[in-house]
Amino acid sequence: MAIVDVTDQSFKNEVEGAGTVLVDFWAPWCGPCKMIAPVLEELDQEMGDQVKIAKINVDDNPDTTSRFGVMSIPTLIVFKDGQPVDKLVGFQPKDALKSVLSRHI
Template identity: 60%
Template sequence: MALYDVNDAGFKEEIGSGLTLVDFWAPWCGPCKMIAPILEELAPEVEGKANIAKLNVDENQATASEYEVMSIPTLILFKDGEPVDKVVGFQPKEQLAALIEKHA
């Protein structure tokens, strides 16, 4: 289940166990478009260690608000449903891999 979409309705269940990196993004966001292929490339490399999920903030404002997402892209790393790390803005693949590794 390498890279998948999540929404307000099932968010807590989707990120409830293990390590999940959630990309809070929107279709109109330039840096979000730049990070998307990086996440697609990273997902199979971290499979078994972490999942990567994408949440469209325009369509899922309740979750974005709950985790105080003010700028996008914001990437929050959840461990067993609890946020353990957060980065804002475009990040290179190496930094995202290191973030996951730090909590794996």
Template identity: 55%
Template structure:
């Protein structure tokens, strides 16, 4: 399953899941965000049984980004049952990301 796009409007309903949800806070003008996109798409495909990957454009959805104190992008937050359980900042190769998500996957 490919990643899903979320907005300020549907963010809360998306993160209310028994399955962990990794939210990528990103923007189109952000070089590291663009580099991170294919890594997250691959992870989304490979781990679809264990993890939902969602993308939130911070320029189009500033309310949610502000509510979670997003100061740098890309920032990836993992939510479980609506609560943030992990935060990762910056570009990282897929194997590094997998290692950091080991307790979640």
């Protein structure tokens, strides 16, 4: 499964209507966000059949960003059946992300 770009308008359909979803709140000017992008690509290749990965640009989508209280980026929120169940702030290594996701699959 490919990583999906979501917006304020598509968030409900893409995230809240799915099973386990990891949402990356990011911005193009954010250094740690650029560092985590290849980690998310690897995760998608390894766990794509179990977890959907979505990215939302905080600059372009302020409604969703504020709705979930995102104050720093990157922020990664795990959603299970439309509800936020875990939140990580800052760069995370792949093993840490896999560990968190495995609790919610």
